[in-house]
Amino acid sequence: MVNDYSGDKPKAEVGFFLQGLLKLSVLVLIVVTSGCQQTKYQYNEGWVFGTSYHIVYNSKVDLEPRIRVLMDSFSHSLSTFDTSSVISKINRNTSFQTDSFFRTVFNRAQQISIETGGAFDMTVAPLVNAWGFGFSKQHEVDTLLIDSLLRNVGMAKVSMVNGIIQKKDVGVMLDASAIAKGYAVDVVASFLAGAGVENYMVEIGGEIVTAGVNPKGLVWQLGIDKPIDDPAVSEREMEMIIGLSGKALATSGNYRNFYIKDGKKYAHTINPKNGRPVQHNLLSASILANDCLTADAFATACMVMGLDSSLTLIESHPGLEACFIYHTDSGDQVTMTDGFKKIVRK
DSSP states (O other): OEEEOOTTOOOEEEOOOOOSSSOOOOEEEEEOOOSSOSSOEEEEEEEETTEEEEEEEEOSSOOHHHHHHHHHHHHHHHOTTSTTSHHHHHHTTOOOOOOHHHHHHHHHHHHHHHHTTTSSOGGGHHHHHHTTOSSSOOOOOOHHHHHHHHTTOOGGGEEEETTEEEESSTTOOOOOTTTHHHHHHHHHHHHHHHTTOOSEEEEETTEEEEESOOTTSSOEEEEEEOOOOOTTOOOOOEEEEEEESSOEEEEEESSSSEEEETTEEEESOBOTTTSSBOOSSEEEEEEEESSHHHHHHHHHHHHHHOHHHHHHHHHTOTTOEEEEEEEETTEEEEEEOHHHHTTBOO
């Protein structure tokens, strides 16, 4: 939940359970009490992309109406649940000029796919749908179906020429759920900065960008959940509290969005290499980056790759830091990069 006790605003509780465009969040925001604010802070919260948003920023003017227009425009570009969106039209093999939101996400997705050895892949959409985590109905999955769908998976099978998407096969489909939410946070944060806002926290479904200080004049405080299997989000415990300013943070995990069938757990993270839900001991990956698009995509890639490969990946990228929670026979353990350790408060 998001609990807001700042200033004279009534207590508000907003659930993080995800039902739409974007993957499940695993972060909790903590906005500490402000005894005497020197600057007026605005508090905007609601639902977008099938999940919650919570935005706090210092401004004399409530900018939420303009933010909502921006988010609606963003959704019309990248939501697979909007049948008239840019990405939905592309998935129906309609040829047309894409918009700037889509082009930014697609171009960066191509780069990150290369950087992660294909662990991050927007073309995993048919597999996500087949396993019941996407925007169309679930299928009865067997090896024959997986092999068939894998023929259309791989970022090399799709390209963009002069702003128009070109596919090597009509069966190629795109899913932006592992990158778009992070970019939406960046878009809203950029809007606030452009409006002259110096202190803000933008959270959409748990992906976060912060700048400046919170209403108490302190660095923004965030809590990272313990990875407890709980699809209904009825149980929440914090693993740690961190302080964040001027950075982005995204977390991916498989303990909220999953289902049990015939006694076996099926998680929403699909490995684009073998077409199956991942099976390893990494429970969550929290990535610290300069922008939330990057943090979001790399968090998903890490959940595909598993602990050891993820540590190698993050250590090879100087601009990234990470916190990994993983299971062992003796219980859950936490491993952090040196840069991430510096932001841990308790």
